[in-house]
Structure formats: C-alpha cells, structure tokens
Amino acid sequence: MTVAFNNMPAVIRAPLFYAEFNPGVSPYSGTSRTILVGRMLTGGTAKTGKLIDIGGSDPNGLFGAGSMLADMALFARTFNATGAVLALPLPDPTGGAPGAGSFTITGPATSPGTLTRYVAGERYDCPVATGDTAAVIATNMVGIINAGYVKYNRRMLPPVVASAVSGVLTLTARHTGTECTMIKVEAGLDGDETDPAGVSVAIAAMSGGTGIIDIAAGLAFMAAQPGDWFASPYSSVTQLNASSTFFSDSGSGRWSPTIGLEGHYITAFDGNLAAQTALGSTRNDRHATILGTYSYSHPLWSWVAALTGIIGMSKDLGRSLSEAVEIARPLQTITLQGLRGPADPSLQWALPDRESLYRNGISAVTFAPDGAPSIDRVLTTYQFNSYGVADVTFLGIETMAISAYVKRYIKQVVTQTYPRAVLRDDNPSGLQGVVTPTQAKATMIHAYTQLCNIGGVVENATLFSQYLIVERDTDSNRLNAYLPIDVANQLVVFAANLTIFPQFDASTIALQ
Numbered sequence: 001m002t003v004a005f006n007n008m009p010a011v012i013r014a015p016l017f018y019a020e021f022n023p024g025v026s027p028y029s030g031t032s033r034t035i036l037v038g039r040m041l042t043g044g045t046a047k048t049g050k051l052i053d054i055g056g057s058d059p060n061g062l063f064g065a066g067s068m069l070a071d072m073a074l075f076a077r078t079f080n081a082t083g084a085v086l087a088l089p090l091p092d093p094t095g096g097a098p099g100a101g102s103f104t105i106t107g108p109a110t111s112p113g114t115l116t117r118y119v120a121g122e123r124y125d126c127p128v129a130t131g132d133t134a135a136v137i138a139t140n141m142v143g144i145i146n147a148g149y150v151k152y153n154r155r156m157l158p159p160v161v162a163s164a165v166s167g168v169l170t171l172t173a174r175h176t177g178t179e180c181t182m183i184k185v186e187a188g189l190d191g192d193e194t195d196p197a198g199v200s201v202a203i204a205a206m207s208g209g210t211g212i213i214d215i216a217a218g219l220a221f222m223a224a225q226p227g228d229w230f231a232s233p234y235s236s237v238t239q240l241n242a243s244s245t246f247f248s249d250s251g252s253g254r255w256s257p258t259i260g261l262e263g264h265y266i267t268a269f270d271g272n273l274a275a276q277t278a279l280g281s282t283r284n285d286r287h288a289t290i291l292g293t294y295s296y297s298h299p300l301w302s303w304v305a306a307l308t309g310i311i312g313m314s315k316d317l318g319r320s321l322s323e324a325v326e327i328a329r330p331l332q333t334i335t336l337q338g339l340r341g342p343a344d345p346s347l348q349w350a351l352p353d354r355e356s357l358y359r360n361g362i363s364a365v366t367f368a369p370d371g372a373p374s375i376d377r378v379l380t381t382y383q384f385n386s387y388g389v390a391d392v393t394f395l396g397i398e399t400m401a402i403s404a405y406v407k408r409y410i411k412q413v414v415t416q417t418y419p420r421a422v423l424r425d426d427n428p429s430g431l432q433g434v435v436t437p438t439q440a441k442a443t444m445i446h447a448y449t450q451l452c453n454i455g456g457v458v459e460n461a462t463l464f465s466q467y468l469i470v471e472r473d474t475d476s477n478r479l480n481a482y483l484p485i486d487v488a489n490q491l492v493v494f495a496a497n498l499t500i501f502p503q504f505d506a507s508t509i510a511l512q
Contacts, residue, residue, distance in 0.1 A: 002429070002431050002432060003432055004431075004432040004433035005020060006020060006022055006420070007020045008020050023416065024416075025413065025416045025417055026416065027320060027321065028320060028321050028408075028409050028412055029318060029320060030317060030318035030408060031084050031226075031318045032083065032084065032228045032229075032312065032315075032316040032317040032318040032319075033084040033085075033086055033226055033227045033228055033229075033312075034076060034080060034083060034084065034085045034086070034227075034228065034229045034230075034231065034308055034309065034311075034312035035051070035086050035087070035088055035222070035227040035228075035229065035230045035231070035263075036054075036069060036072045036073060036076055036085065036086070036087040036088065036231050036305060036308075037087075037088045037090065037215070037218060037219070037230055037231060037232040037234075038067075038068040038069040038072050038087070038088075038089070038090065038231075038232070038233065038301055039067060039068040039069060039089070039090055039092070039175050039177070039179070039213075040062075040063035040064055040067050040068075040069045040070075040087075040089040040090075041063065041064025041065075041066065041067040041174060041175070042064065043064040043065065044060075044061065044062050044063040044064035044067065044069075044070075044089070045061060045062055046062045046063055046069075046087065046089050047089065048089045048090060048091040049088075049089070049090075049091065049218075049221040050089070050221070051086050051087070051088050051221070051222065051225055052086060052087050052089070053084065053085075053086045054073050054077065054085050054086065054087055056077075058154075059071075059072075059073035059074055059077075060155075060156065060157070062087070063087065063089060064174075065148070065156070065157040066148075066156075066157035066158060066159055066160075066161075066174045067159075067174065067175070068159065068175060068179065068233070068299075068301050069087050069089055070156065070157075071156065071159065071299070071301060071302055071305070072087070072231065072301050072302070072304070072305035073085070073087060073305070074151060074152060074154060074156065074305075075302050075305035075306040075309060075338075075339075076231065076305040076306070076308060076309035076312070077309065078152045078306070078309065078338070079306050079309030079310045079313065079336070080309035080310065080312045080313040081313075083309075083312050083313055083316060085309070085312065086227070088218065088219075088221055088222065090213055090218040092175070092176050092177070092211065093176065093177050093211030093212055093213055093214070094211070095210075095211060096176030096177045096209070096210050096211020096212075097176055097208070097209060097210045097211065098172055098173040098174070098175060098176050098177075098180060098208075098209055099172075099173045099178075099180025099181065099183075099206050099207055099208040099209030099210075100160075100170055100171060100172045100173065100180070100206065100207070100208055101160075101170075101171045101180075101183070101185045101203070101204050101205050101206035101207065102168055102169060102170045102171060102185075102203075102204040103117060103138070103141070103168075103169040103171075103185070103201050103202070103203060103204075104167065104168050104169075104201065104202040104203075104204070105134040105137050105138050105141075105167045105168070105169065105199065105200075105201050106134050106167065106199065106200045106201075106202075107132060107133050107134040107136075107137055107167070107198055107199050108131055108132055108133045108134070108198055108199075109128045109129065109130055109131065109132045109137070109196040109197065109198045109199050110130065110196075110197045110198035111130055111196055111197040111198070112127075112128060112129050112130050112196060113128050113194065113195065113196030113197070113199075114126065114127055114128065114193075114194075114196070115128050115137060115141065115195060115196060115199060115201070116187070116190075116193040117141070117185070117186070117187055117201065117203075118184070118185070118186040118187065118189050118297065119145060119158050119159075119160060119171060119183070119184075119185055119186075120158055120159050120160070120183050120184060120297070120298060120299055120302075121184065121189075121296075121297035121298035121299070121302070121339070121340040122149045122151070122158065123149070123189070123190065124141070124144050124145050124149070125144070126140050126141040126144050127140070128140075128196040128199060132196075132199075133167070134166075134167030134199075135164070135166055135167045137167070137199065138164035138166075138167050138168065138169040139164050141162070141164070141169055142162040142163060142164045142169060145158060145160070145162040145169075145171070146158075146161065146162050151338065152338065159173060159174055159175065159183055159299065160172060160173055160174060160183060160206075161174060171183075171185060171206065173206065173209055175209075176209065176210070176211045177209050177210070177211040177212065177213065178209050178210065178211065178212055179209065179213075179233065179299075179301075180206045180207070180208070180209035181205075181206055181207065181209065182233065182270070182299040182300045182301065183206045183299055184205075184206075184295070184296075184297050184298075184299075184343075185203055185204070185205060185206060186203070186297060186343050187201065187203065188343065189297060189340060189343055212236075213234055213239070214242075215232065215234045215239040215242045215243065216242035216245070216246070219242065219243065219246045220246075224259075224261065226261055227261070227263050228262065228263055228264065228312070228315075228317050228404070229263075229264055229266060229308050229311050229312045229315065230243075230263055230264065230265050230266060230308075231266050231267075231304045231305050231307075231308035231309075232265065232266070232267050232304065233267060233268060233299070233300040233301040233304050234267060235267040235268060235269040235279075235290060235300075237279075237282070239267075240265075240267070240283065240285070240288060240290075243265040243267075243285075243287075243288055244285045244287065244288065246265075247262075247263055247264070247265060247285075247287035247288070248287075255287060260407075260411075262404045262407075263287070264287055264288070264289065264380075264397070264400055265285075265287060265288045265289070266288075266289045266291075266304060266307060266308045266311065267288070267289070267290055267291070267300075267304055268290065268291040268292070268293055268300040268303050268304050268307075269290050269291070269292060269293070269300075269362070270293045270294065270295070270296070270300060271292075271294065272294055273294075273349075273353050273356060273357070276292040276294075276356075276357055276360070276362050277356055277357070277360045277362070279360075279362070280292075280357065280360030280361045280362040280381060281360050283361055283381035283383075284361075284381060284382060284383050284384050285380065285381045285382060286380045286381075286382035286394035286400060287380070287400070288380060288381050289363055289378060289379065289380055289381070289397055290361070290362050290363060290381060291303060291304065291307055291362075291363045291364070291365070291378075292349070292357050292362040292363065292364050293341075294342055294347045294348075294349070295342040295343065295344070295347050296339075296340065296341050296342055297340035297341065297342070297343060298339050298340050302339060303336075303339060306336050306338075306339055307336065307375070307378070310331065310334055310336070310375070311331070311378065311397065314326055314327070314329065314331060314334075315327050315397070315398070315401040317401065317404055317405050317408060319405075321409070321450060321451070321454045321455045322454055322455075324405060324451075324454075324455035324456065324457050325455065325456035325457065325488075327398070327401045327402060327405055327457055328398055328401075328402055328456060328457045328487070328488040328490070329398075329490065330396075330398065330490035330491070330492060331375045331378050331397075332374075332375055332376060332377065332492070333374050333375065334374060334375045335372055335373070335374045335375075336365065336372075336373045336374065336375065337372060339373055340371065341365075341367050341371060341373055345367075348366070348367050349364050349366070354366075354376060354377070358377055358379060360383075361379055361380065361381035361382065361383050361395075362379070362381075363376075363377055363378045363379050364376050364377060377492070378396075378397045379395055379396060379397065380394055380395060380396070380397055380400060382394040382395055383395070396490065398487075398488075398490055399487050402457045402458070402485075402487045402488065403485070403487070405455075405457060406451060406457065406458065406485055406487075409447065409451060409455075410444070410447055410483070413443060413447045414440075414443070417443055418435050418440070420433065421433055421434065421435040422434045422435070423435055423436075423472070423476070423477060423479065424436055425437070425472070426438075427439065435479075437470045437471055437472055437479060438470075440470045440479055440481070441468060441470040444468055444470060444481065444483065445461075445464070445465045445468065448461055448464045448465075448468075448483070448485075449461045452464075456488060457487065457488050458485055458486055458487055458488060459486050459487075459488055460486040463484070463486070464483075464484055464485075464486065467482075467484050468481070468482065468483060468484065469481065469482035470482075
C-alpha cells in the first residue's frame with residue numbers, strides 16, 4: 001500500500017521527522033436555520049433585505065416594537081429556544097397605506113367595572129368608574145392599549161396605534177399593507193368579561209390597508225445563504241407561486257442539484273372550509289406547507305412563527321446521527337401554548353373538516369377544551385405526480401426533512417472520504433487515495449446502515465444494499481449512484497377492532 005499525502009514533499013533529504021495534519025471522517029454535524037420572513041418598522045436596528053441572527057436579542061430593538069417581525073421572533077424563539085433563528089426583514093410595499101379599525105364607545109357608566117377588549121389575540125382591561133363618559137373611557141383605553149402587554153415574560157406592543165376622539169377609539173395598523181386584515185379586534189374571548197352598566201362598544205374590523213409584499217423580491221435577498229425552514233404569513237396564489245419557484249427542484253431553485261440549498265416554505269391561509277379546499281386543490285408543491293386557520297384571534301404571522309419554531313426544533317437538520325430520529329417523529333399533539341384560535345368554538349375544524357383539509361394538502365391544529373391549540377397534521381401541498389396521478393410520496397413534512405438530512409449526511413461522507421481521490425475500476429494493491437465503484441458502493445452501504453440503525457430515519461438496509469447501484473459514467477471522471485431511500489414512516493393512525501363478547505372461549509374468540 002502506498003500512503004498518500006496532501007502537502008508532504010515527495011523528496012526530502014534533510015533528517016528526520018515531518019508531519020502533515022489532515023481531517024479524517026468526522027461524525028455528522030451541521031447547523032439548521034429557521035428563517036422568519038416578515039416586516040420590520042423604521043425604529044428597529046436591523047436592515048431590510050439583510051439576514052440577521054436574532055440570537056437572544058430583544059426583538060423589539062431589532063425590528064421595532066409592535067412590528068410583525070418582533071412578534072414573529074418572540075413566538076419562534078419561544079418554541080425553539082436554542083436553535084438558529086434568523087430574520088429576513090422586508091421593506092414596505094411601495095405606495096402602501098395602513099388599515100384601521102375602531103371601538104365606538106357609548107356611555108356614561110352607571111356603575112364601576114372593567115371594560116375588556118382584545119386586539120390581535122391579546123387582552124386589554126380598562127378600569128371604569130361610575131360617571132365616566134365615553135370620551136373618558138376611550139382616552140383611558142388608548143393609554144392601556146398603547147402600553148402593550150406581556151407575552152412569554154417580555155413586554156410587547158400591539159401591531160396597532162390607538163387614538164381617540166369623542167368616544168371613538170381608532171386602531172391604526174403600524175404597518176402599511178393588506179396585512180392589517182390579519183389583526184382581529186374582538187370581545188368576549190375569555191368568557192369572564194362583563195361590560196360596566198351603561199357602557200356599550202361597537203367594533204369595526206380592521207380594513208383599508210393597501211400595498212402587497214413582493215415575496216419573490218424578498219426571498220431573493222437570501223441569495224446563496226443557507227436556510228431550512230422559512231416562516232412567512234404570505235399565502236396568496238401569486239406569493240405561493242413565487243415560493244414554488246424559489247424552492248424549485250430545477251433551474252436556480254434551492255432544491256436544484258447544482259444549487260443544493262434545500263429549504264421549505266411554511267405559511268398560513270385564513271378562510272372557511274370551502275376557501276381552504278379551493279386553495280389546496282390548486283397547489284401541488286412538496287416544498288410548501290399551508291396551515292389552515294378560520295378567524296383565529298392571533299395574526300397569521302404569529303401562528304406561522306410558532307409552528308415554524310417547533311418544526312425548526314424538531315426537524316433540526318444539523319442533529320447528530322444519534323439524535324436524528326426526532327426528525328422522523330410526527331408533530332401531532334405538540335402544544336402551541338399562548339395562541340388563540342377562533343372566538344367562536346364552532347369555527348374550530350371538526351374531524352370531517354380536517355379530513356377534507358388533509359386531502360387537499362392543508363395542515364391544521366386542534367383545540368383542547370381550554371382553548372389551547374395542538375398540532376394535528378403538518379403536510380406539504382404535494383398531491384399528484386407529474387402525470388396527475390395521486391401520489392403520497394412527499395405528503396408528510398417528515399419525508400422532506402428526512403430527504404434533506406439523508407442527502408447532507410451522504411454528502412459529508414463522500415466529501416470527507418474521497419476529497420481528492422483517483423477513480424479506477426479496481427485497486428488490487430489497495431493504494432491510498434484511490435476509489436473504485438465497488439469501494440464507493442461499500443461506503444454507501446455503510447452510511448445507509450448508520451442512517452438506519454443509529455439515526456432511525458430510514459429502514460430496510462438489506463434491500464438498499466441489494467438494489468444500490470454505483471457505476472462509472474461515460475465521463476471517465478464521474479461516478480453515478482442509484483440510492484433507493486426507504487424513509488421512516490410515522491404512526492398517525494391506530495385502528496382497533498374491539499369485538500365485545502358476553503363471554504368467550506377458544507371456540508368463539510377467533511376473529512369474527
């Protein structure tokens with residue numbers, strides 16, 4: 001056997017000892033990044049179009065108090081406490097205007113009490129004294145709303161600015177754009193509210209915002225920077241088409257073989273079942289996930305950030321092999337504590353509703369009796385193959401996570417084992433620095449067996465070994481490989497036949 005060197009001179013006559021240092025094949029490791037795509041305000045220190053790692057920083061300082069991104073960063077970091085979470089601040093749409101809503105208060109109060117209303121899912125309590133006029137109550141409520149709220153032990157500001165004139169409290173969105181419709185203005189969410197006698201409030205929903213984000217231009221700011229899980233509240237057909245191009249398997253898409261950056265777009269869409277299925281039936285993108293909501297109190301950006309935070313933590317593509325099985329585990333039952341669903345419980349998705357959503361590529365959550373939401377299914381929108389035939393291959397988000405992880409693991413094995421190799425048909429003398437198709441095949445079998453037996457993200461290593469192909473191309477400097485990957489599946493349904501007997505014996509207990 002001949003020893004190969006990278007930097008050692010071939011001939012040295014001066015004595016005695018010389019050594020070079022080279023890396024061996026190290027255990028798999030990496031960094032998986034969650035990217036928050038949203039809006040910041042001018043008071044933040046971050047720069048639009050520039051990716052920024054939020055670390056443990058105060059999101060209000062980075063993106064402006066009351067901004068969409070400050071809220072997204074809070075939720076994402078809460079549900080992914082130690083992972084790499086970055087933000088991509090987007091500029092305001094050109095020529096946009098903020099929307100507004102209002103509380104029109106009448107009075108005066110004939111007894112003391114507390115006036116409670118909700119903005120963007122958060123509660124605001126205003127003390128009311130006997131004799132307080134509508135103007136006084138509105139002015140007091142303005143101060144309480146503009147002071148903000150505490151969420152996950154951090155002081156936050158609402159996504160609106162309150163002002164009052166003659167008993168009319170106006171809520172003006174901090175951001176320009178159509179996103180104002182994501183901000184709910186509501187009453188009675190907790191069920192313990194009683195308006196003071198003599199006081200009534202008429203609510204006008206948020207409306208009137210103009211300006212639409214160009215998500216294609218926003219995503220283009222990523223350039224060739226890595227990122228795995230992209231949280232974005234933008235889910236119009238145009239915006240979904242832009243994300244589909246950005247994450248495409250061909251051309252300049254991030255899943256293209258020559259780009260190899262991967263990534264997944266996670267968003268939400270608000271609407272009733274008919275609207276959800278209408279949207280889902282037109283989508284067929286394995287690189288996108290749409291959470292279906294219906295009049296949920298917290299804005300879509302909060303839901304998307306929380307869900308993506310959990311996905312980024314569970315599907316951390318930088319996990320070591322011994323911890324990789326979490327990537328394959330389903331997300332069902334994980335709680336999204338602190339988020340509010342619809343004010344009307346009848347708007348929660350029932351089982352038949354969720355079945356319709358899942359058959360149209362829309363993901364959903366369920367709600368406990370106390371209103372706490374939990375993840376039910378997280379799917380991609382992939383439904384058909386290129387011939388229009390129904391196909392479930394890439395339906396689960398776990399399949400996409402496993403696919404990316406397996407690719408990165410095998411890439412590391414190949415690039416560390418054969419960084420500067422001579423390619424030959426055989427190597428009878430066992431020369432170092434030479435690789436043959438047979439040797440590369442053995443390396444692939446070993447890597448897959450580790451992914452199977454240690455990582456738990458794939459299965460059927462024996463069949464993989466049997467049908468694996470590694471062969472030389474007509475280009476004599478190239479190896480081609482067929483790697484049949486059997487991804488680990490998830491226990492989603494447990495179907496039991498409970499056959500009840502008044503009494504059974506050996507003659508009756510058999511399956512009826």
